[in-house]
Amino acid sequence: xxxxxxxxxxxxxxxxxxxxxxxxxxxxxxxxxxxxxxxxxxxxxxxxxxxxxxxxxxxxxxxxxxxxxxxxxxxxxxxxxxxxxxxxxxxxxxxxxxxxxxxxxxxxxxxxxxxxxxxxxxxxxxxxxxxxxxxxxxxxxxxxxxxxxxxxxxxxxxxxxxxxxxxxxxxxxxxxxxxxxxxxxxxxxxxxxxxxxxxxxxxxxxxxxxxxxxxxxxxxxxxxxxxxxxxxxxxxxxxxxxxxxxxxxxxxxxxxxxxxxxxxxxxxxxxxxxxxxxxxxxxxxxxxxxxxxxxxxxxxxxxxxxxxxxxxxxxxxxxxxxxxxxxxxxxxxxxxxxxxxxxxxxxxxxxxxxxxxxxxxxxxxxxxxxxxxxxxxxxxx
Numbered sequence: 001x002x003x004x005x006x007x008x009x010x011x012x013x014x015x016x017x018x019x020x021x022x023x024x025x026x027x028x029x030x031x032x033x034x035x036x037x038x039x040x041x042x043x044x045x046x047x048x049x050x051x052x053x054x055x056x057x058x059x060x061x062x063x064x065x066x067x068x069x070x071x072x073x074x075x076x077x078x079x080x081x082x083x084x085x086x087x088x089x090x091x092x093x094x095x096x097x098x099x100x101x102x103x104x105x106x107x108x109x110x111x112x113x114x115x116x117x118x119x120x121x122x123x124x125x126x127x128x129x130x131x132x133x134x135x136x137x138x139x140x141x142x143x144x145x146x147x148x149x150x151x152x153x154x155x156x157x158x159x160x161x162x163x164x165x166x167x168x169x170x171x172x173x174x175x176x177x178x179x180x181x182x183x184x185x186x187x188x189x190x191x192x193x194x195x196x197x198x199x200x201x202x203x204x205x206x207x208x209x210x211x212x213x214x215x216x217x218x219x220x221x222x223x224x225x226x227x228x229x230x231x232x233x234x235x236x237x238x239x240x241x242x243x244x245x246x247x248x249x250x251x252x253x254x255x256x257x258x259x260x261x262x263x264x265x266x267x268x269x270x271x272x273x274x275x276x277x278x279x280x281x282x283x284x285x286x287x288x289x290x291x292x293x294x295x296x297x298x299x300x301x302x303x304x305x306x307x308x309x310x311x312x313x314x315x316x317x318x319x320x321x322x323x324x325x326x327x328x329x330x331x332x333x334x335x336x337x338x339x340x341x342x343x344x345x346x347x348x349x350x351x352x353x354x355x356x357x358x359x360x361x362x363x364x365x366x367x368x369x370x371x372x373x374x375x376x377x378x379x380x381x
Contacts (some may be wrong), residue, residue, distance in 0.1 A: 003226045004253070007260025011038045011065050011090070011098075019044040020082060027091070027132045029124040034101035037091040037129055038065050043075070043082030051378040053139045053169060054087040056129060060357070061177070061274070064098055065090040066261035067357040071254050075360045080367050081145065086230075087137065087373065091129045092149055093121045093153070096264040097213040107209070114208035117273040117286055118149060122156025143370055143377050144171040144312075145370060148325060148357050151176030155283070155333075159308040169314045169377040170341070172370055175318050175325045175353050177332040182278035185323040186242045189230040189278060195268055196275025202268050212265035221259040231255040244352040246248035249359040258358055283307065283333070307336040315373045317366055319351030333372030344369050367377045 006014060015022035015038070025038040041048060053304035057078060060068050068078035068090060080090045086109045092098035105113040133142055136195060146154050153172040156163050183189055195202075197212070202208070211217055225235040232252045239250065269286075287293065293300055315338055318330045336341050346365050356366065 001227050003167065003222065004256045006070070006372065007222065007226065008165070012071065014066070015040060015078075017025060018079070020079065022380045025089075025132065025136075028160045029094070029128040031120070031124050032103040032105070033094045033099065034066075034103065035092060035125060035128065035189065036098035037089055037132070039329075040078060040082040040088045042087075042150075043079065043085065045083040046085040049380045050087050051085050051380055052087075052144045053378065054089055054133055054137050055081060055145060056089045056091065056133060057081060058091060058126065058146040059093075059152065060148030060150055062096075062266055063149075063357070064092050064096045064264040066264070067258070070258045070261060071250075071358050071360065071362065073288040075362045077145075077357070077367075077370075078363060080363060081370065081374075084371055084374070086378070089129070089133050089142075091125070093125045095209070095266045095270070098264075100265075110341050111206055111208050113201065114169070114267040115269060116267055116367040118152055119273070121149070121153040121158060123160055126157045126165055127161060130164060134167065141169045143169045143374055145174070145374075146171065146176070147174045148177050148353065152178055155307060155310055155337075156305060158305060158312060160213060160313075161304040162309050165309075170315065170373050171312045172315045172317065172373055174243045174356050174366065174370075175203060175322055176316060176330060176333055177325045178283040178336075179280060179329055180274060181281055181332075182326040183278060183324060183330040184326055185241070185243055187242075188324060192271055192275035193278055193381055194275070194324070195271035196273075196278075199268060199272040201216070201375050207220050209265060210268045210269050210271055211263035213261070213263070215263075215265070218259065218263055221262075225259045228252055228258055234260070238284065239354060242324075243354045244321045244350075246321060246350040246352050246355055246359070246373075249350070249352075249355050249361060251360050254358050255358070269357060275376045284335075286334070308338050310337055310372075311339050313377075314340050315369070316340060317346065317369055318344075319346040319353075319355065321350045321352045324353040343374070
């Protein structure tokens with residue numbers, strides 16, 4: 001059985017195929033990374049004027065902008081939000097297959113290229129995307145929709161660079177990651193903890209990139225899961241082991257497609273940072289060890305991020321069955337943020353982490369709440 005065409009198409013090809021007008025934009029960060037961001041200027045099913053301000057939709061760990069299209073035009077959040085008549089921007093952080101360029105460094109030969117984690121996403125990448133969008137659209141603010149890592153990057157940005165609080169109307173954080181203390185997925189815990197303990201050894205031999213598109217894991221997954229039977233059995237078991245089980249939520253066709261774009265790659269250091277978060281009760285900077293911490297931070301422990309500085313109006317959306325950003329950790333994050341408008345628990349008791357991007361039920365389960373708050377912070381042109 002051949003690969004499903006959607007699994008081989010990039011963001012622009014997919015959007016165009018289904019009747020959405022898209023653009024590709026290039027953004028360069030303060031530290032020289034050259035990133036790709038896509039824009040859907042108008043949804044196929046938008047019959048009215050475009051609302052202001054623009055909306056940014058930020059992907060999660062080991063994902064790319066493609067994850068918001070993989071569930072198809074009836075369920076993919078990029079389609080659904082643009083259909084609500086928003087000017088939608090969908091970025092890619094450094095290290096995934098859309099954003100592996102730098103003004104000086106070669107990712108294939110320069111290990112320094114991969115010396116980043118979520119901290120750099122929050123400090124450099126997300127601010128660069130926001131400033132680019134505001135400049136292009138002549139808007140003073142935008143609205144932010146983040147998923148998983150896209151939420152922790154947002155928190156880091158606003159804690160470290162408080163001026164960005166004033167550039168956001170509302171932030172909708174879906175299954176937000178922060179600390180990893182209560183993570184239930186044993187497979188993911190093993191992956192993160194292995195990266196944390198093995199980071200010095202891996203980087204010393206140049207193994208600085210992990211789980212890239214075109215790498216052995218992604219190639220095998222895409223090959224096996226293109227088959228209907230495998231997609232409906234083996235691949236579902238793999239997905240459940242990464243997160244949690246939600247029978248019937250992800251269609252077999254989406255299962256066949258998604259592994260053409262996932263995993264999308266990141267740095268080994270980024271996975272190590274997540275691994276460090278398994279063993280702490282807070283949300284903190286990268287831990288380099290006592291000696292380096294003293295040099296970098298002036299303390300033997302990495303300082304926690306001051307979440308009280310994140311003053312943007314925030315909406316939290318999460319599910320009880322999330323094995324990655326667990327309800328306990330999301331509750332902890334919610335208690336630390338000073339301006340939470342609503343903490344919405346998805347009614348489906350089996351709603352899990354990966355449902356946000358791959359479930360056929362997004363239109364029913366989370367889109368109404370997203371739409372409610374985007375509409376509250378938007379106007380027509």
